[in-house]
Amino acid sequence: MFILLVEDDEVIADAICTYLAHQGLAVEHVMSLEAATTYIESSHFDLCILDLNLPDGNGIDWLCSLRSKRFSLPVLILTASDTIDDKITGLKKGADDYLVKPFDLRELQARLLSLKRRSSDRLSNTIHHGMLQYDLEQHKALLNGVLISLSRNEDLLLQTFLNNPQRVLTQNQLKNVLYGVCDDVASNALNVHIFNLRKKLGTQAIETIRGLGFRLGKIETKPS
Amino acid sequence: MFILLVEDDEVIADAICTYLAHQGLAVEHVMSLEAATTYIESSHFDLCILDLNLPDGNGIDWLCSLRSKRFSLPVLILTASDTIDDKITGLKKGADDYLVKPFDLRELQARLLSLKRRSSDRLSNTIHHGMLQYDLEQHKALLNGVLISLSRNEDLLLQTFLNNPQRVLTQNQLKNVLYGVCDDVASNALNVHIFNLRKKLGTQAIETIRGLGFRLGKIETKPS
């Protein structure tokens, strides 16, 4: 596994490099954002460890521009400050995890590994389920290669189902997805949406578990 | 992501619900441990936010019983007291993180996300009993590899039996599982459900201890 470490503090960087190398990971160490950019654009890395305080700029901004250039590699942020704002901003701006200095090297390793695991799952932006192909970025659903047009709520529901295959989702859970906090409204709008989804994806696409909720089912060639 | 919020203070609960829902998380709010138990046992949640001071009991005790019932969902404890002892006890008893009131909603969110991350590595919780494989999350029962469809009440009963193997459960206890605590008992509905369960799982699946109640028995290849 190839890791890019962006860190200007030599002591910390050395510690990380030594430890990770010892664990069988290939670490490339750079000390500025400029160098980081060069490396990222000219070579392949599985992960990036990013310190936020760097001589030639702010790590968050760099991360933003990285994302805007469609680099999707997982980034773990190192931050000295324990302020909430930093964490929040970091996570929202496209970081995948963060670690507050000082930290335990073993924890760093654990997080890197879990990061890798997670990211290798969602490398592709499309989810496949039976004959359905769903593009998370473009919100496009292809059934048997044919584009299915979905309304906003249908889209939300389908996403939720695809993100929780095998799982029984209660009506309240699904209502929360659509309407935010559930005022526990007695409305069957949800049922109508499910009905419409079934018309588009086939009757078996959504199973009902009476008294419990709904679950994603089989999506096959033909809406019957 | 589905979150169960157990909190009896409406003001705090509302704030949390509104904020988290706004962040795209599905929050289910209950105000008592009893309700929490019902929800946990009948639906899926990724996380639980647990206040410790509740009208119908102590949160720590509830957490203990939850763990003893093999529910492994990550729990974040909310505590008013800032005493170290409380935190320690909480963490030792199976909590995964804690937050002291008053807290910043953004910090709550950050902690929830990291909690989810850490826990996503865990194994799925399935109970094995003889030839039966029961998945608590999916509410799926496989007998000899074949899916058995269970009604809501059958599902509840089976769960209860699997969570209390070896133990004799009185009819009243089982009725409480289905109908909550109430002592009107002139109905044999429970017997009918047990009869139907036996039809699906085999005659020996549930033993009758005459005059006392029922106990989980052997579940073998074929319903005879």
Add this chain to the structure above:
DNA sequence: ATTTCATCTTAATATTGGCTTAATTAAGTC
């Protein structure tokens, strides 16, 4: 502003499946 169009919600009705009831049979207990 007004029209147009799609979607969302409401509401009314149909349907289904599971729950309970109740009556009967079987199995223990004294």
Add this chain to the structure above:
DNA sequence: GACTTAATTAAGCCAATATTAAGATGAAAT
């Protein structure tokens, strides 16, 4: 044998969900 408890059936009921269609909303286009 009389009594108690549990098992077994089948019928009716009811709540959860499905289905429709009509009205409400809201955004884009003219």
